[in-house]
Amino acid sequence: MYWSRTLIPTARQAPADAQIASHQWMIRAGLVRQIAAGVYDWLPLGWRAMQKICAIIRQEMDATGAQELHLPALLPAQWWKQTGRYADYGPLLFKVKDRRDTEMILGPTHEECVTELVKAYVGSHKQLPLILYQIQGKFRDEARPRNGLLRVREFFMKDAYSFHSSAESLHETYQAMYHAYVRIFRRCGVSAVAVEAESGPIGGEASHEFICPCAAGEDVMVRSEDGAYAANLERAGRAIFAPLTLATAAAAPPAPLQRVPTPGAATMQQVGQMLGAPPQHMIKTLVFVAGKDAPRPWVLACVRGDHEVNEAKLRHVAGSVELAPAEPARAAGLIIGFVGPHAANTIPAQLVIDPDVLALPTAIAGGNEVDWHVKNFNWRHHLHPAAAQRAVVADIRNAVPGDRSPAGSPLTFSKGIELGHVFKLGTRYSQALGATYLDENQQAQAIIMGCYGIGPGRILVAALETLCDADGINWPMSIAPYQVVITPIQYEGRARQVADQLHAELVTRGVDVLLDDRDQRPGVKFKDADLIGIPLRVVLGEKGLAAGQAELKRRGEKGPVMLPLANLAAAVDERVRKCLAEATL
RNA sequence: CGGGGCGUAGCUCAGCUUGGCUAGAGCGCUUGGUUCGGGACCAAGAGGUCGCAGGUUCAAAUCCUGUCGCCCCGACCA
Numbered sequence: 170m171y172w173s174r175t176l177i178p179t180a181r182q183a184p185a186d187a188q189i190a191s192h193q194w195m196i197r198a199g200l201v202r203q204i205a206a207g208v209y210d211w212l213p214l215g216w217r218a219m220q221k222i223c224a225i226i227r228q229e230m231d232a233t234g235a236q237e238l239h240l241p242a243l244l245p246a247q248w249w250k251q252t253g254r255y256a257d258y259g260p261l262l263f264k265v266k267d268r269r270d271t272e273m274i275l276g277p278t279h280e281e282c283v284t285e286l287v288k289a290y291v292g293s294h295k296q297l298p299l300i301l302y303q304i305q306g307k308f309r310d311e312a313r314p315r316n317g318l319l320r321v322r323e324f325f326m327k328d329a330y331s332f333h334s335s336a337e338s339l340h341e342t343y344q345a346m347y348h349a350y351v352r353i354f355r356r357c358g359v360s361a362v363a364v365e366a367e368s369g370p371i372g373g374e375a376s377h378e379f380i381c382p383c384a385a386g387e388d389v390m391v392r393s394e395d396g397a398y399a400a401n402l403e404r405a406g407r408a409i410f411a412p413l414t415l416a417t418a419a420a421a422p423p424a425p426l427q428r429v430p431t432p433g434a435a436t437m438q439q440v441g442q443m444l445g446a447p448p449q450h451m452i453k454t455l456v457f458v459a460g461k462d463a464p465r466p467w468v469l470a471c472v473r474g475d476h477e478v479n480e481a482k483l484r485h486v487a488g489s490v491e492l493a494p495a496e497p498a499r500a501a502g503l504i505i506g507f508v509g510p511h512a513a514n515t516i517p518a519q520l521v522i523d524p525d526v527l528a529l530p531t532a533i534a535g536g537n538e539v540d541w542h543v544k545n546f547n548w549r550h551h552l553h554p555a556a557a558q559r560a561v562v563a564d565i566r567n568a569v570p571g572d573r574s575p576a577g578s579p580l581t582f583s584k585g586i587e588l589g590h591v592f593k594l595g596t597r598y599s600q601a602l603g604a605t606y607l608d609e610n611q612q613a614q615a616i617i618m619g620c621y622g623i624g625p626g627r628i629l630v631a632a633l634e635t636l637c638d639a640d641g642i643n644w645p646m647s648i649a650p651y652q653v654v655i656t657p658i659q660y661e662g663r664a665r666q667v668a669d670q671l672h673a674e675l676v677t678r679g680v681d682v683l684l685d686d687r688d689q690r691p692g693v694k695f696k697d698a699d700l701i702g703i704p705l706r707v708v709l710g711e712k713g714l715a716a717g718q719a720e721l722k723r724r725g726e727k728g729p730v731m732l733p734l735a736n737l738a739a740a741v742d743e744r745v746r747k748c749l750a751e752a753t754l
Numbered sequence: 755c756g757g758g759g760c761g762u763a764g765c766u767c768a769g770c771u772u773g774g775c776u777a778g779a780g781c782g783c784u785u786g787g788u789u790c791g792g793g794a795c796c797a798a799g800a801g802g803u804c805g806c807a808g809g810u811u812c813a814a815a816u817c818c819u820g821u822c823g824c825c826c827c828g829a830c831c832a
Contacts, residue, residue, distance in 0.1 A: 181781060181793070182766050186825050196765095206824065261831065278832065312755075312830055320831090366832095376832095387831095590832065622832070658791055692792040699792090710791060 170651070171672075172685045177214050178202075179697050189385045191633035192317025194642050198701045207314025207322035214701060215629075217650035217681075219325065222625040223304050225356050225647065226327050229349045233342075235300035235329050240282045242306055246272035248281035252601040263308045263322075275308035280598045280620060283330045287616065288604035294334040297606060297616070298342060302329035304625070316385060318630050319586065329621040334606060339593055339617050343375070346591050346621045350379055353623065354588060356752055358645025359631045361588050364390050365400040367481045375593040379623075380585035381631035388587045393574035403481050405580070407572040409524050409564060415557045419530040420549040426511075427544040428536055435506025437474040440542055444533060448474030452526055452534040452546060454508040456498045457483065457490040459519075467493070467503065467518035471510050473526040474533075476566040486563040487521055502537070509534035509543060513556035520560035522548075527562055586631045589623040642702030643725045646748035651683040653741055654703040656694050658710040660686045667709050667719070667734060674738035680745050699724065705744060707737075 176199075183193035186203070195201050200215030211219060227237065246264065249255035255262065255274075263275035276282065283301055291299065307326045314320050329346065333339040347363070354361035359381050366378040378401055380390050391405035392398065400406070413419075434440045437448045451474030458465040468487045470478045483490055495505045502516055511534070513520045526532070527548055534546040552560070572580050596615035599605065605613040629648070636643045646652060655671055657664040668684055675682040683703060685694045698706055708720040708729065719737055720729035721744065732740050 178764085180765060184765065185760085185767090188826075203824090258832095259830095309831085313826095313828095315826080326832095378832095587832090592832080620832090690790055690792085690794065692790090692794080695792045697793080708791080712791090 170683050172683055173687050175213060175683070177697075177701065178212070179700055187317060189316050189319070189634070190637055191319070191385065191630045194633050194637050194700075195318060195630075198642055201318065207311055207320065209318065209321065209323075214650045218629055218644070218648050219625055221648040221650070222357055222628050223325075223327070226304065226353055226623060226625065229353045229356075230302050230327070230329060233300065233345045233349050235302045235331075238301055238303055239305060240276070240279050240286075240303050242275055242308065244274050244276045244279075244282055246274050248285060248602065249274060252281055252598055254281070261309050261311070263310045277307050277309045278326070278620075278622070279303065279307075279328055280330065280594070280618075281602065284598045284602050284604050284616075284618070287332050288599075288602060291332065291604075291616070292606055294606050294608050294614075297332055297334045298338045300329060300331045300342060302327060302621075316387070318626055319385065319387065321626070325625050327623040327625060331619040331621070333617040333619070334608065334614065336617060339619050343591060343593055343619055346619070347377065350589050350591065350621075350623065354379060354381075354628070357628050357632065357648050358752055359588065359628055359635065361631075362390065362392070362399060362585070364392075365404050366590065367401070367403045377591050378587050379589040381588050381627075381635065382583055382585045383631065383634045384584055385634050386585040386587075388585050389582055390585050391568050391580050391582055393576070393578035393580055395574070395576070395578035397576055397578065398574040398580075402567055402582075403479065405568040406575045407564060407568045407580070408575055408577050412562075413524060413527050414562055415522075415527070415548055415552070415560055418527050418548045421530040421545075421547045423550055424531070424545040424547075426546060426551060428541050429533075429544055430540060431507075431536075431542045432540040434540075434542075440533065441474065444542070444544075446533055450474070450529065450532055452510060452529070452532045453478075454510055454512070454535055456493040456503045456505060456508055457487070458493045459488055459490045461489065467498075467501065467516060468521060469503075469508065469510060469513060469518050470521050470523075470565055471526050472523040472566045473529070476523065476525065476569065478565055479567045482563070482565045483521060486561050486565065487519065504535070504537060504539050507535040507537065507539055507541060509537050509546065510548075511543075511546070511551050511556075512537045513559065514553040517559075518556075520552075520556060521565055522560055522562050523564060523566045524562060525566070586627055586634070587624075588627050588631060589621070591621045592619060594618040594620055637702075638725060640696075641700035644702045644704055645752055646704045646745065647752045649681075649702065649704050651681045651703050652745050652748075653680055653682045653705045653707060654698050655682065655684045655707045655709070656691075656698060657685070658691050658708065660688070663714050664709040664711070667714065667737075671707065671719075671738055671741070675741060678738060678742045680742055704748060705741065707741060 178199040180197045183197050187193040187196055199212055202210040265273050304327045306323055308323050311322050314322055331342045361379040361381050363377050363379055366376040380388055389402040391400050431440050431443050434443050437453055441448050453472050453474050455470045455478050457468040459468050468490050470483055472478050498505055503512055532546045534543055536543045568580055574580055599616040604616045606616055608614050655668050657668045672682055672684045704724050706722045717734050718731045721732050722729035
């Protein structure tokens with residue numbers, strides 16, 4: 170490709186709106202253009218990189234025996250209501266109506282769609298296992314798109330879905346996908362750490378996330394110093410030393426609950442300041458409702474004042490829960506902001522108590538009346554037997570620095586970008602939608618499923634976040650929009666002749682090459698080449714040509730190497746292959 | 755959804771407090787010339803519904819009201 174015929178709008182300045190490095194470089198290098206919050210044009214250069222990433226994903230998916238297909242973005246809302254995800258996704262789901270008022274959605278993911286497909290055509294165990302995948306646009310009506318291309322409303326996604334007649338078969342495919350993912354990220358030149366994850370609203374039983382460590386990431390991963398444990402924050406477990414029960418909790422010398430006024434102080438910080446006590450000595454009690462059908466029972470989650478309730482962990486012990494709306498809770502006597510565990514003495518609520526907060530012999534807690542807290546709370550003395558009987562002690566808080574892994578190694582916390590996610594879904598979707606097969610005994614069984622997602626756009630963002638330098642992008646050879654840029658110092662005479670010929674030969678050899686034929690000063694061409702980050706640059710200058718030589722320089726390395734003009738294309742081609750091979754190792 | 759900030763040329767921004775001539779600068783763009791190994795210089799140009807609507811006023815980029823959009827923090831989130 171000749172540069173003068175491309176659309177590569179490089180810019181000296183990034184727009185003020187672009188905050189993170191990847192976003193700034195993407196715009197300065199002319200990869201994308203923003204259209205609306207979380208909506209972007211992919212310009213030719215960015216689209217080439219994206220296609221390279223997708224090609225690698227396709228190769229690795231195909232190698233696992235998966236088959237690519239294409240599914241619509243526009244989907245009937247009906248399917249989503251059937252699986253319950255219409256409600257679960259809530260406002261995150263893009264909803265549209267057609268002219269006949271039929272409710273449709275723009276798919277954020279395609280479990281329903283692909284399950285309906287398989288339901289229609291797969292009826293026998295002999296047709297299983299089956300792996301299907303798609304790479305296409307998906308939609309989410311994000312509350313707040315942000316961080317450039319990291320959190321957007323329309324995005325590309327590779328989603329693979331597997332269908333099985335046994336848990337063993339699912340496990341086999343899960344492992345195959347896991348290893349394919351490791352290869353994909355390595356080939357794309359981005360680092361990725363596999364961490365245990367919650368499967369979230371998508372449902373299912375086992376799950377790993379692949380996270381690229383970098384400061385701009387929105388995910389928190391938790392790893393143990395011994396390297397044996399890695400999980401995301403939502404999932405991360407911790408070692409509980411000397412576990413307590415309500416019966417063995419510390420019994421402080423009996424002291425009556427002392428009411429203390431805390432006008433307007435509904436947060437731990439406010440209460441702590443007002444009473445001059447650190448949050449570690451306070452009990453935070455959050456009100457949840459459980460189940461789906463009214464009357465939904467109350468669940469009171471208690472953690473230490475300086476800790477955060479982890480809803481996923483809470484669900485493991487209390488089932489499906491969500492934060493209670495303030496008004497109904499207040500009507501029931503649970504004054505949000507001033508709730509204490511002893512509310513369970515008078516209200517039939519289940520207490521779920523984190524071990525750390527149970528270890529407090531005497532604590533400050535909500536007073537169960539507006540603008541009042543209590544001092545001297547003790548679990549043994551101030552909880553009635555009935556309430557204590559309903560109570561459960563379990564790890565329900567987020568891990569924090571200072572915690573140890575389940576095996577006892579200190580935990581470290583770092584940020585990262587979620588690049589991919591693999592799930593064992595089980596039969597959640599097949600059951601909801603009636604996708605069954607006949608087994609050897611002619612019995613109908615729900616198909617067992619797995620699903621495996623990768624965000625190609627996030628791979629690109631991760632590459633930019635981790636590989637750029639002061640001059641611009643430094644693409645890995647494998648996903649660079651062009652592999653080689655030819656830069657004649659002046660595009661005329663001998664240099665032009667050599668440049669044209671090298672370009673033609675490289676094209677013939679299948680090398681992605683860009684020839685900077687613009688009438689620009691050398692400085693401009695060098696700056697632009699560095700900015701858009703082409704891995705190999707061939708410079709044709711007067712002196713070199715006179716000596717029968719061209720310069721070959723690797724982006725990011727100091728000096729060039731001189732190559733003879735004879736067999737120049739072959740030498741460049743070989744260098745490209747070498748770089749590609751290194752990435753595949 | 756709560757809090758904060760911002761909308762003036764393709765990009766970065768000034769002008770707004772205290773209303774008043776033809777709305778400015780740098781970068782980018784066009785034309786001509788001189789240049790040519792790391793974002794050149796000179797000269798001449800093109801380019802604007804000052805986000806939109808309404809209001810106040812003799813007069814609005816500037817003041818008032820509403821509205822739309824974008825960014826950041828939080829809440830939320832396969």
